[in-house]
Amino acid sequence: MKKLILTFALSFLWISLSMASDPAFEKAMKKQIIAMDQIANAEQSKEVANGFLRIAEAKSEEWLPLYYAGLIHIEAAFRFEVNKDQYLDQALKYIEQVEKLAPANSELTALKGYAIMGKISLDPASRGQNLSPQAMQLFGKAINLDRENPRALYLMAQMEYGMAQFFGSGTDKACGMVRLSLELFEKEESIINEDYILPKWGKRSAQQMMNNCN
Amino acid sequence: MRTLIIFIFFFLSLSTISFSQTKISGKVLDEKKKGLPGVNVLIKGSYDGSTSKEDGSFEFETEVEGPQVLVFQLMGFKSIEIAIHCEGNAIQIPDQILVEAITEMNAVTISAGAMEASDEKKSVILRPIDIVTTPSAMGDIVGAFQTLPGTSTVGNDGRLFVRGGDASEVGIYIDGMRVGNAYGSTAGNVPTRTRFNPNLFKGTFFSTGGYSAEYGQALSSALALNTKDLSIRSQGDLSIMSVGGGYAHTLSSEKQSLTFSANYFDLKPYQSLVKQNFDWERAPNGWDIELSAQKKLAKGGLWKILARKESGGMEIWQPEPGQEGRGQLIRLKNKYSFAQSNWKNAFENGWTLFAGAALSSNFDDIHIDSIRLERKNQLAHGKFTATKDFSDRLSMNTGLEYFNHQFDESLVDLNFSRDYVDHQFYLFTEWDYYLNKNLVFRAGLRAGKSSLNKEQWLDPRASLAYKISETSQVSFAAGSFSQMPVENLRVLNQALNNTESNHLILNYLLQRDGITFRAEGFYKGYENLVVFEGYPQKPQNPTNLGKGYAQGVDIFFRDRKSIKNTDYWITYSFVDSKRQFDQYKSEVQPSFAPKHNFSVVAKHFILDFKSQLGISFSMNDGYPYHNPNDGEEMSSKTESFQSLSFSWSYLPKPNLIIHFGVNNVLGRENVFGYRFAQQANSQGVFESIPSGLVAPRFLFLGIFLTLSKDKNANQLNNL
Numbered sequence: 001m002k003k004l005i006l007t008f009a010l011s012f013l014w015i016s017l018s019m020a021s022d023p024a025f026e027k028a029m030k031k032q033i034i035a036m037d038q039i040a041n042a043e044q045s046k047e048v049a050n051g052f053l054r055i056a057e058a059k060s061e062e063w064l065p066l067y068y069a070g071l072i073h074i075e076a077a078f079r080f081e082v083n084k085d086q087y088l089d090q091a092l093k094y095i096e097q098v099e100k101l102a103p104a105n106s107e108l109t110a111l112k113g114y115a116i117m118g119k120i121s122l123d124p125a126s127r128g129q130n131l132s133p134q135a136m137q138l139f140g141k142a143i144n145l146d147r148e149n150p151r152a153l154y155l156m157a158q159m160e161y162g163m164a165q166f167f168g169s170g171t172d173k174a175c176g177m178v179r180l181s182l183e184l185f186e187k188e189e190s191i192i193n194e195d196y197i198l199p200k201w202g203k204r205s206a207q208q209m210m211n212n213c214n
Numbered sequence: 215m216r217t218l219i220i221f222i223f224f225f226l227s228l229s230t231i232s233f234s235q236t237k238i239s240g241k242v243l244d245e246k247k248k249g250l251p252g253v254n255v256l257i258k259g260s261y262d263g264s265t266s267k268e269d270g271s272f273e274f275e276t277e278v279e280g281p282q283v284l285v286f287q288l289m290g291f292k293s294i295e296i297a298i299h300c301e302g303n304a305i306q307i308p309d310q311i312l313v314e315a316i317t318e319m320n321a322v323t324i325s326a327g328a329m330e331a332s333d334e335k336k337s338v339i340l341r342p343i344d345i346v347t348t349p350s351a352m353g354d355i356v357g358a359f360q361t362l363p364g365t366s367t368v369g370n371d372g373r374l375f376v377r378g379g380d381a382s383e384v385g386i387y388i389d390g391m392r393v394g395n396a397y398g399s400t401a402g403n404v405p406t407r408t409r410f411n412p413n414l415f416k417g418t419f420f421s422t423g424g425y426s427a428e429y430g431q432a433l434s435s436a437l438a439l440n441t442k443d444l445s446i447r448s449q450g451d452l453s454i455m456s457v458g459g460g461y462a463h464t465l466s467s468e469k470q471s472l473t474f475s476a477n478y479f480d481l482k483p484y485q486s487l488v489k490q491n492f493d494w495e496r497a498p499n500g501w502d503i504e505l506s507a508q509k510k511l512a513k514g515g516l517w518k519i520l521a522r523k524e525s526g527g528m529e530i531w532q533p534e535p536g537q538e539g540r541g542q543l544i545r546l547k548n549k550y551s552f553a554q555s556n557w558k559n560a561f562e563n564g565w566t567l568f569a570g571a572a573l574s575s576n577f578d579d580i581h582i583d584s585i586r587l588e589r590k591n592q593l594a595h596g597k598f599t600a601t602k603d604f605s606d607r608l609s610m611n612t613g614l615e616y617f618n619h620q621f622d623e624s625l626v627d628l629n630f631s632r633d634y635v636d637h638q639f640y641l642f643t644e645w646d647y648y649l650n651k652n653l654v655f656r657a658g659l660r661a662g663k664s665s666l667n668k669e670q671w672l673d674p675r676a677s678l679a680y681k682i683s684e685t686s687q688v689s690f691a692a693g694s695f696s697q698m699p700v701e702n703l704r705v706l707n708q709a710l711n712n713t714e715s716n717h718l719i720l721n722y723l724l725q726r727d728g729i730t731f732r733a734e735g736f737y738k739g740y741e742n743l744v745v746f747e748g749y750p751q752k753p754q755n756p757t758n759l760g761k762g763y764a765q766g767v768d769i770f771f772r773d774r775k776s777i778k779n780t781d782y783w784i785t786y787s788f789v790d791s792k793r794q795f796d797q798y799k800s801e802v803q804p805s806f807a808p809k810h811n812f813s814v815v816a817k818h819f820i821l822d823f824k825s826q827l828g829i830s831f832s833m834n835d836g837y838p839y840h841n842p843n844d845g846e847e848m849s850s851k852t853e854s855f856q857s858l859s860f861s862w863s864y865l866p867k868p869n870l871i872i873h874f875g876v877n878n879v880l881g882r883e884n885v886f887g888y889r890f891a892q893q894a895n896s897q898g899v900f901e902s903i904p905s906g907l908v909a910p911r912f913l914f915l916g917i918f919l920t921l922s923k924d925k926n927a928n929q930l931n932n933l
Contacts, residue, residue, distance in 0.1 A: 028261040043251070047265040050254035053287065054263045057256055086319060090289050125774075125781075125819075126341040130416070133446045167824065167868055 028055050029064065029197045036072060042080040045072055063102040064197060070094040070111055071201070077118050084122055091115045106146030107199045113138030114155055135159055150184035151199065153177055154206040161209065175213035181206050236300040239273035240307030242266045242286060250288065250312055258283040258295070276300060286310055290320065292606075314651060316606040321651045322681040326691035326721040326734070327424040329362055332417035339730060339770065340420075345412045348815055349828040349861035349875055352914055354407040355418070356397075359437070360832070361813045363734065363768035363785045364422035367832050368806050369855065370886040370905050372405030373397055376422050376435035377738060378764025378791025378807040379715075382700050385432030388439050389518065391554045392431070392617070394574030394593030398500075399548040401580065402532045403886075403905045404492070409524065409550065411475075414506065416442045423717040423736055424691025427642040427658030427675050428599070428613060433697045433715040434738070441518060444508045445471035449922035456915040457481055470509040477502050490909045493531035493540055500526020500548075515559030523551045536891035536901035545581040550574075568599045568613075586626040591701060594618040607648040615640040621701040632705050636666035636698070644675075652681040662696065667709050671696050686724040693717050699744045703756045706746075711758050714741040728775025730783075738764045743795040749892075750796060762793020762801055782816035802848035805887050808834035808855070828861040839887040842900040852885045869920040877912040 032051040039045045049072040056065035073091035077084040095112045102108055116135040120127050136159055142152035157177035164171045185203040192200055242253045249270025256263030257276055264274035276282075279300050284307065287293045291312040298305055314320065331340035344358060351357030356374045360367050366375045373381035386396040388410070400406040419438040421429075429436040444466065451462040458479030465472045480499035502524035509517045526548050533541035556570030571594075578589040599613030617638040624631030644658035660673040675693030682688060696712040704710055716739045724731040743760030746753035772783035788810060792801040803809075813832040820827065833856040841850040861875035878884070888902040895901055 024261065043268075046252040050252075050256075050263070050265045050287075053254055054256040055261055057285070058259050058261055086290065089319070126343055129343055137446055163868060166821075167865070169867070 025059055026197060033197060036068065042076060042082050045076040045080060048072055061101065063098040066094040066098045067108060067111060074115050074118050088115050088118045104145055106142045106149045106152055109138050109145060110142035110149060110152040110155055113142065117159065148184055150181045150188055151202045153181035153184060154202050157181060171213065178206055178209050178213060182210060234279060234302040235275045235277060236302055237275050237304040238307060241309050242270045243309055243311050245311065245313055252288055253312065254287040256285050258285050286312060288312055291315055316648050316651045321648060322654055322679045322687050324654065324656055324677045324679045324689050325687065325723045326677055326689040326719040327421045329420045342417055347817060347826060347828055347863065348830060350830040350832060350859040350877060352875055352877065353412060355412050356408045359420050361785060361815050361830060363770040363787050366806065366808050366811045366834060368886060369884055369907060370403040370405055372407060375806045377736060378789050379434030380806055383432060383434035384437055385429055386437045388554060389441055389556050389570065391556065391570045391572035391597060392593065392595045393552060395550060395576035395591060399546060399578050401544045401546045402530045404908055414441055415439045423738065424677055424693055424719045427644045427660040428611060430640060430660050430662060431697050433695050433713060441520060443516060444510065445473060447922055449920055452919045454917045457484055472507040475504045488909060488913060491906055492908050495529035495531055495543060498528040500524060515557055517557045519555045521553040525549050533903055535889055535903045536895055542583050547579040549577040564603045566601045570597045588624050588626055590622040592620040609646045612643040621705055623705060634666055634705055634708050636664055639663045654679050667711060669711050671712055685726045689721045691719040703744050703753060706753065707756045710744060710756060711742055713743050715739065728773065730772040732770040735767045736765065740793055743793060745794060746797060748797065760794040764789055764791035766790055779819040780816065784814045787811040798847055800847055803838045805837050805839055808837055810835040824865045826863045830859045832857050837886050842890050852887060855884045856882055857884065871918040873916045875914040881910040
């Protein structure tokens with residue numbers, strides 16, 4: 001009996017070790033992340049998203065594959081001629097699916113806000129009133145969960161910038177935030193190596209926004 | 215169990231160490247046998263797979279061996295899984311056909327009779343924000359719906375009149391729960407408003423006929439208001455208006471939110487500044503307090519509470535035709551409370567359960583000169599519904615309802631009173647079946663039973679919708695509707711049966727980005743309407759012997775796109791209605807059913823001035839009225855009603871709104887009918903007084919300030 005328990009314990013240990021660092025998973029993720037940076041049209045966007053969905057299907061305990069699938073859908077809605085509402089809804093679906101796996105995750109929370117920002121942009125006049133506070137709240141929550149998350153701060157700055165423009169008030173606050181986000185992006189870059197599979201996007205857009213500030 | 219899984223996992227991990235490659239290829243098609251690109255083809259549990267190309271073909275290699283599951287996934291389509299066996303040889307998969315999933319986004323919806331105000335759904339005629347920004351509505355929910363097809367404006371009443379039906383034929387619901395006395399009590403031709411603030415609601419569903427079996431006790435129309443879910447932030451809202459003021463405070467956390475509000479209004483200062491047509495002894499005044507709370511429950515349910523209490527009154531001199539002096543003094547005091555609580559939970563197995571309870575209680579104390587009349591009306595409503603999606607094609611909505619209706623009226627000084635109590639039970643079921651995403655059938659049945667008149671009845675309803683193209687659809691609806699007579703008639707004859715109507719509706723809807731066109735034709739037959747002897751103020755011997763019909767066409771066009779920063783809609787409704795009801799001896803065109811009704815609403819946003827300008831114009835061809843000097847019943851007609859309204863909303867800061875509005879800008883002297891003397895004068899003529907507007911114009915100025923001590927806001931300030 002003891003021996004049996006020991007065998008189980010050992011095999012369990014082995015499995016949890018193998019999960020902590022799963023080279024096949026990381027390899028697959030890295031391949032898709034590289035492909036993600038090359039997306040130039042809706043078809044490629046679909047292909048890469050499908051790649052992440054395949055990983056998600058195989059590794060249902062990981063939040064990152066669906067995070068990236070969601071991100072690609074949001075970006076596609078902003079960049080390409082697709083059924084934008086459908087893409088954004090699908091992104092929200094992926095995010096909500098993994099929220100249970102990674103509750104109180106700053107990156108996921110910020111991404112959800114990003115998707116809602118996309119929904120607002122499709123019909124600001126009628127959706128803005130209801131959805132803007134939701135997006136702001138999610139960015140605020142994401143910042144709270146991880147004060148080092150440059151994306152949460154950059155997205156919040158985007159929202160602030162839009163509102164400041166609409167109401168004709170100063171963009172100082174928004175610009176201050178994007179400047180801070182750029183500092184956080186720098187900080188993040190210092191720890192990025194070739195094995196880094198966590199979210200690292202957003203710096204280029206933040207820089208573009210910074211250009212408008214100066 | 216857990217250990218077993220670990221074992222399997224263990225051996226599976228071992229078994230993956232092998233290197234033979236299997237090539238898998240094939241083709242994915244849609245229902246029309248056309249190649250389907252973008253499909254994710256994958257082997258379950260591995261990272262291997264590919265995306266189908268433009269022609270639907272796919273090809274990839276995998277290292278996994280043995281029996282495997284091949285999955286085909288595409289957003290908007292139903293996934294399929296097939297079993298394969300990988301052993302190093304190339305596998306040619308037979309053509310796979312993916313079927314489009316029927317979802318809310320792509321499926322046809324039944325639009326006959328229905329108009330929805332929602333942010334979420336695509337098929338909307340009105341957006342929630344339109345309710346507050348329609349100039350003629352002055353912030354009243356029903357006021358905004360009066361610019362929609364199928365309605366007529368009755369300026370000395372204020373309530374909603376739909377397709378030749380009187381105002382009692384519109385059933386008003388909050389979160390599916392019936393609201394009793396939803397309009398403020400009023401007297402002497404002073405128009406009323408809905409009691410509830412539009413800000414409470416996230417969406418509304420307004421039907422002008424052929425509606426769901428979930429709604430009963432309404433012959434013409436159902437207006438369903440859905441309250442907001444959790445408030446997103448804690449805030450205070452202060453309003454200062456030319457007619458009063460109020461404050462609302464919201465407390466919110468992730469799991470629950472609570473809003474408390476208190477308002478006071480008094481038209482006295484306003485009326486002392488602006489000339490009135492009516493002879494006021496005491497201007498309308500009142501207060502209300504309201505509490506609403508929402509709570510997310512542990513198992514995914516949402517629990518809501520809404521409670522409101524209000525009190526108000528007015529005193530007005532009503533001149534009597536053919537008599538000198540100020541006429542009758544009418545004094546009205548009203549107390550009203552409404553409370554409801556409901557719970558809803560969507561379970562993962564496809565069942566959604568709803569349970570709710572509501573109580574409306576209204577008390578009117580009316581003095582007409584020296585006569586004192588007290589009226590109590592109380593409606594309790596309990597409801598339980600279960601909905602289930604059996605598949606993406608078949609869904610069901612079934613429910614049970616109980617109503618307890620108590621009515622009591624008494625002449626206090628004469629020690630005379632009469633009352634009734636009615637218990638009503640309902641059972642309804644409704645089934646939707648999608649033949650495909652372009653064609654849906656709905657069939658419903660509503661059974662009712664009343665304890666007061668021992669009546670039992672059954673109302674069958676059916677509708678269908680067919681999508682002609684991506685942007686247009688037709689729908690058809692038919693059904694029977696039953697409604698108990700109004701309280702003051704029912705109390706006279708407690709054996710009165712349901713009044714009945716039958717609807718036939720054909721609808722065409724075209725929606726292209728920013729443009730909506732809707733045309734609807736209808737026929738509505740009325741049976742068992744109540745007729746009585748005497749006159750409306752003093753009915754006698756009511757019976758179910760009346761009948762009638764209404765038929766017509768209405769057209770709606772909305773354009774949010776063609777003119778930059780401008781949104782406008784145009785409505786025309788034609789109603790041909792005749793009915794024998796109330797005191798009339800023959801079928802007549804009712805005073806509340808003008809034949810030609812037209813309205814246009816336009817809103818223009820001026821970004822530079824952070825302002826929204828609104829203008830609305832309504833007209834009809836005049837209201838029929840009965841002139842006793844003329845032999846025939848209801849053979850006279852007033853002049854055309856026309857009213858132009860204007861509004862200006864200014865947003866200097868995100869949290870400050872200044873709103874200014876004027877109704878009937880041109881000051882046109884609209885007349886809604888005439889009141890005639892009961893007796894002819896010495897020349898044998900019945901003298902009359904026109905029923906007109908309370909004042910030539912109504913002006914409104916409001917300042918709305920939101921104070922939020924948002925944690926996020928604080929945080930940002932610190933950055």
